[in-house]
Amino acid sequence: MIVRYPLDHDGLWDWNAMDAERPAAGPVRLTVGVVGTGRVGAILGAALAGAGHHVVAASGVSDTSRTRAEALLPGVPLLPPQDVLGEAELVLLTVPDDVLPGLVNGLVGTGSVRPSQLLVHTSGRYGVAVLEPAARAGALPLALHPVMTFTGTSLDLGRLSGCPFGVTTPNQPETLRPVAEALVLEMGGEPVWVPEESRPLYHAALAHGSNHLVTLVAQTLDLLSAAGVAEPARLVGPLLAASLDNVLRAGDAALTGPVARGDAGTVAQHVRAVGDVAPEILATYRALARATADRALAGHRLQPEVAEALLVALAGPVDPPLDPPGSASPGPQDPAR
Numbered sequence: 001m002i003v004r005y006p007l008d009h010d011g012l013w014d015w016n017a018m019d020a021e022r023p024a025a026g027p028v029r030l031t032v033g034v035v036g037t038g039r040v041g042a043i044l045g046a047a048l049a050g051a052g053h054h055v056v057a058a059s060g061v062s063d064t065s066r067t068r069a070e071a072l073l074p075g076v077p078l079l080p081p082q083d084v085l086g087e088a089e090l091v092l093l094t095v096p097d098d099v100l101p102g103l104v105n106g107l108v109g110t111g112s113v114r115p116s117q118l119l120v121h122t123s124g125r126y127g128v129a130v131l132e133p134a135a136r137a138g139a140l141p142l143a144l145h146p147v148m149t150f151t152g153t154s155l156d157l158g159r160l161s162g163c164p165f166g167v168t169t170p171n172q173p174e175t176l177r178p179v180a181e182a183l184v185l186e187m188g189g190e191p192v193w194v195p196e197e198s199r200p201l202y203h204a205a206l207a208h209g210s211n212h213l214v215t216l217v218a219q220t221l222d223l224l225s226a227a228g229v230a231e232p233a234r235l236v237g238p239l240l241a242a243s244l245d246n247v248l249r250a251g252d253a254a255l256t257g258p259v260a261r262g263d264a265g266t267v268a269q270h271v272r273a274v275g276d277v278a279p280e281i282l283a284t285y286r287a288l289a290r291a292t293a294d295r296a297l298a299g300h301r302l303q304p305e306v307a308e309a310l311l312v313a314l315a316g317p318v319d320p321p322l323d324p325p326g327s328a329s330p331g332p333q334d335p336a337r
Contacts (some may be wrong), residue, residue: 012176030118033088034058035081035103039152040122041094044187046072047160048090051186057087068131068152082112090118090183097125113137120144120183124203127168127196135170142180143199146189147206160188166202167191216288226277243310252299259292262306268313286314290333 006190011066014181030053034045037060049055055073056168059081060066066078095103100123107113115138119131124145131141145166150156163195169176181191194202217240224232246254258266267289276283293310 004006010061015324021256030090031056031088033084033091034069034073034076035084035093036060036095037065037073037089038094039068039077039150039156040146041092042068042072042152043156044092044094044122044146044148045076046154046157047187048183049073051155053090053186057084059084064208072154082107082110084116085112085117088117090120093119093121097123101130104131108133108137110270113139115142118142118179120180124166125199127194127199128170129196140176140179142176142183144180144184145194145203147192149210155196163189164192165189166194166199168194168199178314183311204310218286219278221280223274223281252295252301255292255296255301257292259289259310260296260301262302262307262310264313267310268316271314271316 032039032048032053032055033043034055035058037045042065045055045058055076058073058076058078059079060069069076069078079087081103083202087273093100093103100121113119113134117139119134119139120142121131122145123130123143124147126140126182127143131139131143135141143166146160147164147166148156148159165187167180167184168304177193184191212217217236220236221232221242224235229235243254258270264329270285271282274285290311293302293307295306297304304316310318
C-alpha cells in the first residue's frame with residue numbers, strides 16, 4: 001500500500017495539511033533509522049522498506065541483533081544510536097520497555113533529536129508521554145505497538161498482514177494520528193486507537209492473554225508427558241484451538257469442564273493427581289479454577305452451595321468422603337477397594 005504524505009512549498013513535511021480522507025499528492029518516501037534491531041525492530045524496518053521507504057541506518061548491540069540486521073536489512077550500515085538519528089527522518093525506537101526512557105533522555109541530552117523528526121516507539125507499556133523529552137526538542141512522537149509475537153525472522157513479515165497495532169499520539173497536533181495510522185497501514189497492519197492513560201491496562205491485558213497462555217500450555221504439556229502421553233502437543237492442540245475460537249466468539253458462554261459443571265469430586269481428584277507429580281503446577285491449577293468458579297458464579301452458571309463445594313475441593317488434597325452411616329463396608333478382598 002502506498003500512502004502519500006503532505007509537503008509544504010519548501011518540500012518539507014507539512015503535518016498540518018495531513019487529512020486522512022484526502023491524502024496529499026506528493027509520493028514522499030521517508031528515510032528510516034532503526035534503533036534496536038531485535039525481533040521487532042528489524043521486522044518493522046524491513047516492512048517499511050517493503051512499502052518504499054529507505055532504511056538508511058540501524059543500531060544493534062548484541063551479535064544476534066547485528067546478524068538479524070544483516071539478514072533483514074541488507075546493506076544498511078550499523079551505527080551508534082545518535083548517528084542513526086542523524087541520518088533519518090523517521091526513527092524506530094525498538095528497545096525493551098525498561099530501556100526506553102533512558103534511551104530517550106540520552107538521545108535528547110546528546111542533541112541527537114531534530115525538530116520535525118518522527119520518533120516512533122513500539123512499546124505496549126508506554127504511550128507518547130515517555131517521548132516528552134524528545135517532543136520538547138521538536139520531535140513528533142508516535143506510539144505504534146504491534147499486537148503480535150515475533151520470531152525475528154522473515155516469517156514475521158507475513159504475520160504483519162492484518163496485524164493490529166495499538167496506536168497512541170499526542171492530542172496536539174491532531175494531524176499526527178492520521179500519520180501514525182498511515183504508517184501502520186503501509187506495514188500491512190490495522191491501527192487500533194489506545195488512549196494514553198489506558199496504555200498500562202491495555203498492555204497488562206495483552207501480556208495476561210498471550211504470555212500467560214504460553215505458561216499455561218507449557219504446563220499442560222508437562223502434565224500430559226507425566227501421564228505417559230507420547231505426543232502431548234498433538235493430543236491437546238485441537239482442543240486448545242477450539243477453546244480459543246469458542247471464547248473469542250462467545251466469551252464466558254464457551255466455558256465447559258468440571259468447574260463449570262460443579263463437579264467437586266472430579267476437581268478434588270485433579271488436585272491430588274497434579275499435586276503428586278507437579279506441586280508447582282498445582283498452584284496455577286488452583287488459581288485458575290477459582291477464577292473460573294468466580295466467573296461461572298457471576299454468570300449464574302453455578303449455585304453458591306456448589307461453588308462452596310468446589311472451593312473446599314480446591315483446598316485439598318483431602319481424604320475420600322466416609323461411607324454413609326449404616327452402609328456396609330467392603331471386605332478386604334472386595335474389588336471395589
